[in-house]
Amino acid sequence: MSDRQSSGPTRSAATPPTRSPRRGSGRRGSGRTLALAAIGVVVAGIAAAFAWTAGWLDGDRLTAAGLIDAMEEADSSQPGFRQTHAKGVCLAGSFVGSSAAPALSSARIFAGDVIPAMGRFSIGGADPYGADSTARVRSLALQLGGPSEPQWRMAMNNFPFFAVSSVEGFQQQLQAKRPDPTTGKPDAAAVAAFEASHPEVLDFQQWAKTAPWTDSWANTQYNSVNAFRFTNADRETQVVRWSMRPQAPVVEMDAAQRNAASANYLATELQTRLDDGPLHWDMVVTLAEQGDPVTDPSQQWPSERKQVVVGTLTVTQIAPQSTGACRDVNFDPLILPPGVAGSDDPILAARSAVYAKSFNRRERDIALGHADAATGEEPSP
Amino acid sequence: MSNAGHFNGLARLLHWLMALMILTMLFAGVGMVTSLSARPWLIDLHRPLGIAILLLAVLRLFNRLRNPPPALPDSVPRWQAAAAVASHWVLYGLMLSLPLIGWAMLSAGGYPVSMTASFVLPPIAPHDPTVYAVLRTAHGWLGYLLFATVLMHLAAALLHAWVLRDGVFQAMARGADAPVDDFHR
Numbered sequence: 400m401s402d403r404q405s406s407g408p409t410r411s412a413a414t415p416p417t418r419s420p421r422r423g424s425g426r427r428g429s430g431r432t433l434a435l436a437a438i439g440v441v442v443a444g445i446a447a448a449f450a451w452t453a454g455w456l457d458g459d460r461l462t463a464a465g466l467i468d469a470m471e472e473a474d475s476s477q478p479g480f481r482q483t484h485a486k487g488v489c490l491a492g493s494f495v496g497s498s499a500a501p502a503l504s505s506a507r508i509f510a511g512d513v514i515p516a517m518g519r520f521s522i523g524g525a526d527p528y529g530a531d532s533t534a535r536v537r538s539l540a541l542q543l544g545g546p547s548e549p550q551w552r553m554a555m556n557n558f559p560f561f562a563v564s565s566v567e568g569f570q571q572q573l574q575a576k577r578p579d580p581t582t583g584k585p586d587a588a589a590v591a592a593f594e595a596s597h598p599e600v601l602d603f604q605q606w607a608k609t610a611p612w613t614d615s616w617a618n619t620q621y622n623s624v625n626a627f628r629f630t631n632a633d634r635e636t637q638v639v640r641w642s643m644r645p646q647a648p649v650v651e652m653d654a655a656q657r658n659a660a661s662a663n664y665l666a667t668e669l670q671t672r673l674d675d676g677p678l679h680w681d682m683v684v685t686l687a688e689q690g691d692p693v694t695d696p697s698q699q700w701p702s703e704r705k706q707v708v709v710g711t712l713t714v715t716q717i718a719p720q721s722t723g724a725c726r727d728v729n730f731d732p733l734i735l736p737p738g739v740a741g742s743d744d745p746i747l748a749a750r751s752a753v754y755a756k757s758f759n760r761r762e763r764d765i766a767l768g769h770a771d772a773a774t775g776e777e778p779s780p
Numbered sequence: 781m782s783n784a785g786h787f788n789g790l791a792r793l794l795h796w797l798m799a800l801m802i803l804t805m806l807f808a809g810v811g812m813v814t815s816l817s818a819r820p821w822l823i824d825l826h827r828p829l830g831i832a833i834l835l836l837a838v839l840r841l842f843n844r845l846r847n848p849p850p851a852l853p854d855s856v857p858r859w860q861a862a863a864a865v866a867s868h869w870v871l872y873g874l875m876l877s878l879p880l881i882g883w884a885m886l887s888a889g890g891y892p893v894s895m896t897a898s899f900v901l902p903p904i905a906p907h908d909p910t911v912y913a914v915l916r917t918a919h920g921w922l923g924y925l926l927f928a929t930v931l932m933h934l935a936a937a938l939l940h941a942w943v944l945r946d947g948v949f950q951a952m953a954r955g956a957d958a959p960v961d962d963f964h965r
Contacts, residue, residue: 434942454814766913
């Protein structure tokens with residue numbers, strides 16, 4: 400096709416049509432210089448805009464990398480493990496929506512079918528070998544839905560509200576918690592200054608001091624903490640927070656029992672329960688009303704808010720995280736199905752960004768062969 | 781049928797449309813790994829826009845194979861013509877490979893490949909940390925390579941348009957039927 404002669408009316412058959420004759424049409428002199436300068440400005444401008452967008456020109460910007468580096472300084476992690484909530488076990492089970500659920504959300508997960516669930520129980524902190532029974536923070540992550548369909552991923556914690564009210568506050572808290580190189584402990588003055596400027600953290604400390612310690616992952620309640628938006632089939636939207644409320648009765652563990660328990664107490668104890676049968680949680684949704692704080696996860700909603708049970712989670716088995724299905728998964732709380740969306744809570748967006756970066760780092764550690772401990776067989780409890 | 785010094789209509793449409801799409805992708809890509817608050821909507825845009833570019837790039841390649849581009853003028857030195865050929869191999873290679881790498885990367889990371897909240901593409905790579913890490917690293921570096929190549933491409937295009945004024949820019953800016961000056965007759 401390409402060697403066919405042109406049949407255009409202005410060309411003679413003897414002239415090869417493919418090259419235009421050389422002409423002296425280029426710009427000369429000062430016009431040329433101006434044109435070259437203009438090109439330089441355009442290209443440099445686009446490059447500068449790109450660099451600014453990438454954050455390369457603005458060292459102060461809050462970024463996922465910056466937050467993870469701050470977390471690393473406050474509490475150092477190990478290769479291949481999560482930056483925090485490093486110690487945990489994978490779980491498998493299922494979820495079934497209740498008849499009250501579709502009125503709130505059109506998510507397929509609520510339709511009443513049995514939905515496969517995969518997830519992870521964990522404790523807070525960066526130490527993958529930390530003592531289970533003295534960990535104040537316990538967490539439950541879930542993935543509802545499989546590989547080729549929309550999924551709902553949840554990352555819930557046993558604390559009912561977040562310690563700080565903003566992402567900036569979170570970074571400042573990490574900086575205050577940085578251990579002093581000489582003492583190995585955080586600088587007391589820095590911590591006091593942080594608490595003075597972020598009084599909401601005292602509420603969290605009060606929760607940490609006074610809330611009951613239950614004797615199992617199975618009878619722990621796990622909360623979404625951040626607010627989300629449910630949309631039903633009639634396109635009505637409702638701001639919610641939710642909790643996985645255990646059906647297993649709450650039994651407390653006192654300090655003596657906690658100190659006496661083994662390091663892997665929670666996993667061992669959970670396996671014992673599962674040997675006797677599956678464990679259940681009710682998914683309880685709290686409905687926000689006008690004026691309730693949606694973008695500040697450190698603020699609870701009034702206790703009289705309406706609650707609806709939208710389904711039941713069943714856990715049937717657990718497995719070591721080093722070889723389990725939950726290891727190479729990022730439980731990003733913004734991976735949501737139709738019918739569920741994130742709220743404008745900036746901490747929710749920050750969690751998503753930070754989890755993604757942490758996932759990249761630990762998967763790279765594993766790929767580079769630096770993470771034998773994270774991928775090897777775990778010692779039995 | 782010879783092209784009389786211009787790209788055909790489909791090539792021109794795809795060029796300008798995809799230039800806009802690709803620049804958007806590059807800025808969204810670099811923005812979403814930096815910004816905390818903008819990440820959710822940037823990443824929701826980045827995934828489907830990437831697949832749209834893949835589909836259009838396939839169409840564009842077919843069109844280019846069926847309708848070869850106009851030759852460069854004699855005034856362009858051989859080494860520059862060679863650089864132009866090389867850079868277009870790179871541009872097509874990246875337009876086709878970057879979206880596929882992104883799709884495979886999400887697959888290898890166990891992420892749902894969401895185009896919209898309800899439409900999800902199937903995984904095209906095994907769920908594996910090494911595969912994920914390699915693809916994630918490649919996606920980032922090739923993205924930067926694409927940005928650099930686009931900048932050089934733009935600089936060269938403006939050089940032809942504003943300094944050399946040799947018809948090369950016009951070949952993509954307008955069709956053969958458009959009124960031309962005496963220079964091109």
